[in-house]
Amino acid sequence: MDLSAKIAGLCINPAIMNASGIFSFTSVMKRLSGMQLGAFITKSACYDGKEGFENPIFTKCSEEAWINAVGLPNAGAEANRNELEKTYPYFKSAGKPLIVSLFDNSTEKLKKSILLLNKYCDAFELNLSCPNLMPGERTGIIIGREPKLVKQYVEAAKAVTKKPVIVKLSAGPYIDDKERIKEIALAAAEAGADAISAINTVAGGMKIDIHAKKPVLTAKYGGLSGKAIKPVGVGCVYTIYEALKEDYDIPIIGIGGIETAEDILEYIEAGASVVAIGTAFANKSLEEIEFYLSDINNRLERLLKDLDIDKLKDLVGAAHV
Amino acid sequence: MYEHYKITDIVDEANNVKTFVLDKKILAKPGQFVMLWLPGVSEKPFSLSSDNAITVKRLGVFTERLFKMGIGNELFIRGPYGNSFLDFAKEGNKYLIAGGTGAAPLSFFAEWLNENPTVLLGARTKDELIFERRFKGVLASTDDGSHGIKGMVTDLFNEIKIKNNSQFFICGPEKMMAAAVGKALEHTQEENIILSLERYMKCGHGICGNCEIGGLRVCVDGPVFSYSSIKDNEHFGKFKRSKTGRLEYEL
Numbered sequence: 001m002d003l004s005a006k007i008a009g010l011c012i013n014p015a016i017m018n019a020s021g022i023f024s025f026t027s028v029m030k031r032l033s034g035m036q037l038g039a040f041i042t043k044s045a046c047y048d049g050k051e052g053f054e055n056p057i058f059t060k061c062s063e064e065a066w067i068n069a070v071g072l073p074n075a076g077a078e079a080n081r082n083e084l085e086k087t088y089p090y091f092k093s094a095g096k097p098l099i100v101s102l103f104d105n106s107t108e109k110l111k112k113s114i115l116l117l118n119k120y121c122d123a124f125e126l127n128l129s130c131p132n133l134m135p136g137e138r139t140g141i142i143i144g145r146e147p148k149l150v151k152q153y154v155e156a157a158k159a160v161t162k163k164p165v166i167v168k169l170s171a172g173p174y175i176d177d178k179e180r181i182k183e184i185a186l187a188a189a190e191a192g193a194d195a196i197s198a199i200n201t202v203a204g205g206m207k208i209d210i211h212a213k214k215p216v217l218t219a220k221y222g223g224l225s226g227k228a229i230k231p232v233g234v235g236c237v238y239t240i241y242e243a244l245k246e247d248y249d250i251p252i253i254g255i256g257g258i259e260t261a262e263d264i265l266e267y268i269e270a271g272a273s274v275v276a277i278g279t280a281f282a283n284k285s286l287e288e289i290e291f292y293l294s295d296i297n298n299r300l301e302r303l304l305k306d307l308d309i310d311k312l313k314d315l316v317g318a319a320h321v
Numbered sequence: 322m323y324e325h326y327k328i329t330d331i332v333d334e335a336n337n338v339k340t341f342v343l344d345k346k347i348l349a350k351p352g353q354f355v356m357l358w359l360p361g362v363s364e365k366p367f368s369l370s371s372d373n374a375i376t377v378k379r380l381g382v383f384t385e386r387l388f389k390m391g392i393g394n395e396l397f398i399r400g401p402y403g404n405s406f407l408d409f410a411k412e413g414n415k416y417l418i419a420g421g422t423g424a425a426p427l428s429f430f431a432e433w434l435n436e437n438p439t440v441l442l443g444a445r446t447k448d449e450l451i452f453e454r455r456f457k458g459v460l461a462s463t464d465d466g467s468h469g470i471k472g473m474v475t476d477l478f479n480e481i482k483i484k485n486n487s488q489f490f491i492c493g494p495e496k497m498m499a500a501a502v503g504k505a506l507e508h509t510q511e512e513n514i515i516l517s518l519e520r521y522m523k524c525g526h527g528i529c530g531n532c533e534i535g536g537l538r539v540c541v542d543g544p545v546f547s548y549s550s551i552k553d554n555e556h557f558g559k560f561k562r563s564k565t566g567r568l569e570y571e572l
Contacts, residue, residue, distance in 0.1 A: 031537070211323075
């Protein structure tokens with residue numbers, strides 16, 4: 001059974017990875033590198049580094065809905081390089097692609113980060129979709145909702161690296177108007193994006209503690225994650241696939257509420273080539289993660305067998321007829 | 322999602338150390354921790370010193386605010402999280418070794434034990450030594466000699482005849498734990514040395530990774546570890562992550 005996928009020449013086997021912001025650091029991912037995940041992605045970082053929000057940054061709202069507003073804390077490009085310099089060779093020899101996630105408030109700083117980190121990863125993902133911004137911050141979704149800005153950032157990145165550039169998009173514009181996400185995905189594709197990731201957390205979630213009479217998150221609002229957002233993620237991937245399939249051969253990384261092998265297949269049939277898991281990793285120790293991933297891979301193989309298919313890639317976009 | 326508790330008692334344990342007693346029990350095992358949210362301030366992890374109490378040292382803005390609270394005030398708590406000393410405890414002789422407020426989770430552990438372990442308790446001064454009367458069979462040390470023997474908690478190893486192949490449960494500042502591990506290794510095997518570790522924690526669910534120590538997330542893979550699982554850990558005793566995730570060389 002072949003559960004692999006190719007993204008701009010990178011082999012991801014199995015076609016399952018962590019979502020950016022989950023585990024964050026390569027020191028943690030190193031411990032997972034022998035498990036059944038095909039690639040790893042770091043937490044989004046910017047050139048200058050950033051403090052992020054005060055705790056609480058993450059809270060459960062119900063069994064299927066969580067919200068977070070971490071505020072993209074990171075130690076900056078140089079600290080990032082110092083760590084990646086030590087850990088990247090490990091991923092290289094394990095045959096597991098390492099993707100570095102970046103964001104910034106100017107194309108110049110984005111380029112500086114890429115130049116500094118270019119030697120220490122296999123691909124970049126541009127986070128143009130984080131909904132949890134500080135007042136006045138011009139990054140994340142502020143960029144990702146404007147086709148013109150998306151094009152500028154992707155072109156800037158492509159100008160300084162030969163490594164694949166993945167663009168992570170938000171469901172926000174899609175929820176507003178399906179045509180809008182098509183424009184944005186096409187803008188990324190025109191600018192040379194090698195893959196599209198969708199979706200990020202869904203903006204605007206709030207949990208109020210009724211006894212404290214206050215929103216739990218320090219940022220008040222947070223991005224919604226967990227099983228609750230899966231229908232939106234599947235629909236968004238389906239729409240992006242539809243927009244791209246005519247003129248571009250650009251794979252999609254499907255993200256949002258994935259927990260089971262069935263969830264994975266749903267995203268694959270919607271048009272994703274690779275999927276990323278986030279919130280489903282909550283409360284799992286290393287041993288539990290290993291067991292969970294092995295279980296999900298086994299189940300995926302059984303599902304494919306039942307469908308009489310031996311390559312996962314043959315199912316990509318199957319729901320489009 | 323938080324449970325809300327009322328403070329029913331506040332005990333002055335030592336200089337800058339208070340125990341906050343809650344009106345309800347928390348279904349927790351010794352060594353586990355809870356996340357305490359002070360709305361409008363922040364949220365921090367605390368290990369339990371009993372099934373209805375946390376013992377806290379005043380360190381910064383958060384604990385400053387907590388110290389201003391009084392009996393009857395409400396606390397918002399989620400958890401418990403993490404593993405327990407009980408996951409590692411086995412039949413046989415035990416030593417509990419505590420530095421400062423490290424005595425808090427170990428005193429909860431002692432409540433669960435049938436036999437009385439030997440307790441080695443260290444602090445900088447007499448005013449900072451806590452829980453001496455909670456335990457039975459205590460030997461104390463202070464850096465300045467104001468109580469017990471003068472020296473570090475590791476010096477107490479020389480004061481008694483240590484039984485070989487015992488289990489050692491250690492909690493305190495990481496440098497102190499590293500030194501105590503060295504002493505314990507003279508008498509027992511790596512897997513019999515059990516440590517409770519601490520890092521800057523954010524989500525408490527194993528998601529954000531900020532509390533990792535050489536790839537082990539303290540919140541879900543710990544906070545209790547056997548020394549055999551961390552002896553090769555490149556961060557232990559050396560590095561911790563700050564709020565931004567920066568690896569800092571200082572413990």
